[in-house]
Amino acid sequence: MELDFEHCYRAVDSRDPRFDGCFYTAVRTTGIYCRPSCPAVTPKRENVTFYLSSAAAQRGGFRACRRCRPDAAPGSPEWDTRADTVGRAMRLIGDGVVDREGVPGLASRLGYTERHLNRMLTAELGAGPLALARAQRAQTARILVETTDLGLAEIAFAAGFGSVRQFNDTMLEVYARSPGQLRERRPAARSEAGVVNLRLAYRPPLHATSLLEFFEARTLPGVDEVDGQTYRRGMNLPHGSAVVALRPGDRWVHATLRLDDVRDLAPAVARCRRLFDLDADPVAVDGLLGGDPALTAAIRAEPGVRVPRAVDGFEMAVRAVVGQQVSVAGARTTLGRMLRAASEAGSASPAAASGEPAPIPQPAASREAAAVPAPVERLAGFPAASTVADLPDSAFGMPAARRATIRALAQAVADGKLDLAPGADRAETVARLTELPGIGPWTAGYVAMRAIGDPDVFLPTDLAARRGAEALGLPSTAKALGAYAERWRPWRSYALIRLWRSA
Template sequence: MELDFERCYRAVDSRDQRFDGWFYTAVSSTGIYCRPSCPAITPKPENVSFFPTAAGAQRAGYRACKRCRPDAAPGSPEWDVRADLVGRAMRLIGDGVVDREGVPGLAGRLGYTERHLNRMLTAELGAGPLALARAQRAQTARILIETTDLGLAEIAFAAGFGSVRQFNDTIQEVYAQAPSRLRERRPVADAEPGTINLRLAYRSPLHVPALLDFLETRALPGMEERSGDTYRRGLHLPHGSATVALTPAARWVSAKLRLSDVRDLAPAVARCRRLFDLDADPDAVDATLGADLALSASINTEPGVRVPRAVDGFEIAVRAIVGQQVSVAGARTTLTRMLRAAGGFDGPDLVGFPGAVVVAELPDTAFGMPVSRRQTIRQLAEAVAAGKIDLEPGANREESVSRLMEVPGIGAWTAGYVAMRAIGDPDVFLPTDLAVRRGAAALGLPSTPKALEKHAERWRPWRSYALIRLWRAS
């Protein structure tokens, strides 16, 4: 990833928050690295280096600034946009794959050798997969130290470190203080027992109503709910279940997590960020879409509209199939019936969407839909359970879409919807969607599929964001 020195330095000199997470500033005279928006005195140009990742700065021997907390910056929007090896690897590392499966597991998922993967990541990011995962472990450990009463040894293993010594050495190296000192500096605890409270940073603006309205309209009882500006839902994570409450505020989203296993903190955070599209660059998106006069009024009145993504790719795929040729309310009723049949939705806690194996084994009576659609869901579930279709963050987008469309009953609309919400493609457009065409007509745009698709070419590479705006206009 090429970083233009002059442009980066101007961002640092102006303390521009929009560049937080895009790159990190390392200062040789102090030995620390910061966010671009760090309020400290701007360093002299000859003392500055720029890195695309915190891991790259750490690998070069720099420690994190105690003032601006660079490890808590929003993630780079590049990892959501890019569909290449590096982008896929970063999404999987963020989801904790290296901690659970090691570098061989990561390389296997991506279909490359460990050597080639390490070479590619080091060349572009200044750090290989182990260093990138280590930086994430350090951040996870700091969060647990400062927000829980867990013992430090428990935190070491929960964060993914192989030993307490490795944990101590890493925290000392990254934060220039021992774990015990970090705990002494933590704020007064006001969290409920068993919960972890976090702030998930994002780049302003964030249009909260658009995001929460979309999720509320499709919320399934027993799995998710909205109360005011707080969205709550259940999660299935690699080591157990969880519930999360997300409340947007200025510059961050307040997250209250209750985990059955604290080893799931990093993947839980990654999935919450993905669900709310918190690593997006709204300025870049709105600048492109706002150049179209038909969308400029929407951009001006509702800046920062995000694409509601997913915490579970299989869940989105099932939702898309159920939603074929039925209303949102009708799909919600059918999905609720399926969830009740799957069991576990009658307790006091919210739960996650059932896995592919569970759905594949549901009886016919659980599906309130035509036989052909029921068979489509079953075949999808069997393919996902067998690993034939990948709907996770690091999936190859083109390959996943191609394999989805091999399943009888899945066409271009369904595959595109899944690509947008589950796999995170920012450039999906669905010109045949009735609500999209109604929204287009309301904004004075062409409303026939062919003409609308041609007009939408000017919105690349952000057509998914235009799609959300057309739905809101319908």
Template sequence: MPPTGGPRGPAMPCPKAASRAGGTQGRLDGMELDFERCYRAVDSRDQRFDGWFYTAVKTTGIYCRPSCPALTPKRANVAFYPSAAAAQRNGFRACRRCRPDAAPGSPEWDVRADVVGRAMRLISDGVVDREGVPGLAGRLGYTERHLHRMITAELGAGPLALARAQRAQTARILIETTELGLADIAFAAGFGSVRQFNDTIQEVYAQPPSALRSRRPATLAGAGTITVRLAYRAPLHAEALVSFLAARALPGVEECDGRTYRRGLSLPHGVATVALTPADRWISATLTLADVRDLAPAVARCRRLLDLDADPVAVDTTLAADPALRPGVEAEPGVRVPRAVDGFELAVRAIVGQQVSVRSARTTLAHLLSHTTAEPADADDAHDARPPAGQRLRERPGAGGPHDANDANDANDANDGDHERRLRAFPGAAVVAELPDDAFRMPAARRESIRALARAVAGGELDLDPGADRDAATDRLTALPGVGAWTAGYVTMRAIGDPDVFLPTDVAARRGARALGLPDSPTALAAHAQSWRPWRSYALMRLWRSA
């Protein structure tokens, strides 16, 4: 749901938003954009609405985020669109001041389990660039035509236009933060030709790629890495996020120094690392990529891991209505649900963690990893990695986010490269399926559960990607030997991103409920949790923090 008093909702009439000539229809969550609510949000410059909709100004031909600091345009000159792609499709270019293309994504696409929500998560992960619209449609089980119709009805633009908008943003980041040649950037960002790249950048940003590069400061640093700022909706309880991930950090794959969380990533074109450091208004993400074509999926997976597209105000408003949760919500606003960068990895962790402590699970997983070999995310190798046309990657930290001003002194640890050389990605399903018995320091039944999981994922029988059907994944998981409701729910919550999972039998959740004066029997606790819908996953995080 949108922020309270937001741009859409049944409490007020929902007039169609204006088109380029006078109004286009945009729909989110089954309801049309409400002109009056949208206009009030723009007039108040409320950052909570960034990503929910985009404001187009007909007299200037630009589109902005609702919080743009420019003067509020007259009502007659404004149009509202449900996506940046829809605004671009109608001839508007991105505002250079507020950078609307870098706004947080709509929380709708993390919450919704329908086809459009699943499609948006896959588009963000770069599926259209890698597999085309036929690949996207095939993953979702629909024809291209029907999928295009559904997405356009909701977002005012089809999957190709949405992917194009994402390519334009990726290209801008590479232009402004690296020394890659423009031709190399064109292909690294996913464009089919240099001409298509030039035309798109000109259309979206009203200037050629060379002009975007000329605005970049001359100082460059740190070969082999790109630092981007990941926007989020305030408030964000960053300490809760980092501490949760740190407690479960798997040696060799993850590490945390108390302030910065680092991990290895398995991406479509190679292994990478990321260092994530919270800042005042964004998360600084320093990526070491083997191939710059992986920038967009890497950013999407980092955003998903940290739950950055969530709407914390909507979540906290619902949970604070419960007197037992209200003190915790008021003391710690913006608690997120840590997600996952790899659904298979998360599922293995869930099975290993059945009825054992977090520390014990880490030890067992470390033993399993010791029996595998994987290409590490080696910083030196990444420095030598060649993008398609052979240019060497160099980086200027700081650009690429909603506040990417030229004071690019983000929190870059001088020793990041040394940390990253030691990190690797979690092994894939095919590798785990073939591990010998002595790799599994656990009961035989649990070992066979992991093998069955690995075979199902490797064989394409089980989809744990962000665009997976949640109900189908749950059914397939519980059909595996040794996987019950707790494990399936945990995987659905963190790997697939279901915001409304509750685990009433979880020992820590029951302990937290007891500490808050809530019923702690599974049946009574599950009944009480009905009032926390549709945000029971977030309530579960708060129970764990109270345990």
């Protein structure tokens, strides 16, 4: 990736928020780096350097602007769209893999040596995996310092730092403030232990209604729910479970997270962002799709429609298999039966297994209190693959062939033969999915779109897509619709959501 100075400078001069997270502006005379939309006076051309990542700017000796908080900008849409090694690496780093497994673990997942991976990331982003993970640790630590009452030493290790000294040095370097000084600046209102309130930035527009309607039609008892404008769900994270509540607002999605272990903050935030597709570039997507007269009216009426994604790839794959050739309501009934059986068998998370409520407490009063979701009853993550694989036949309530498919899927995930994480190789995952009995192109494509985040999936055989196409005056046979959809590349997943809404 290369940055064109003139394009970048014009974006900074116009304070265009669409470019937040796509690149960072470093000013040599101040030693500060900002997001493009920073309201500060536009710096002179001769004093500016542009970077592709906050880590590269920090590596160049610049500290984060305290006014525009560039470390909290939306992620670059490049990492959602790209299926190459660098794109996969960025998604895995965002999910905290380097903090949990180190650079060797990241390199092993990607199939490269540490040295070669470092060369690739440095060549494209100006920073290697350690520097990129360090920038993320600093942001996680700042959130914990400013929103919790945890001790600073606890925060250091929760954020992934190896020592308190490393934590202090990094915070001074990145923010020009010690952790203690950052804590002095925090709001007076506090929330209870284990609860973090924050705002997730996105590039407008965001059509929140389409997301909430999609999730509401597919909620599962004890896993997720929609209450008005708030979506809540349980999640299984690397160090424990969590309950999250997301409420879309103007320029931000207000998030309340109740974590069993605060070390899971970074992966929880990454998965929430992925769930609502917050790193997308809706202007680019709508710009291309809006060039088709058949979609122009829909895009004008509903700008910023996103692809509803997933926090758990295995959960999404099971939902896809259960949903084969049945209605959405029928799939919910079948999945609910499976969840009850899994709960009786021990379920997937400590909260669900204990039977004790895991509420999201009411946050302390603040300027955003009205926008933060209310408490929820117990919610838990979807059962683990090993749990589903061991369920009795009576738990499934479906034909024997489909039951066998779910068992084969669960066993493949439990054994590590099938990777459904966002950093998985998309082509390889689709190939391995279709090798399983009972999984064809429709199911594999649906999983690739929602679990792995492929923005260019199209399902021409899908009945709802064909009905939506017919309603818009487009070809409605699978072959003709598939050929027509070629003009929507590389955003066919977004076009598919549009067709579903038209149906």
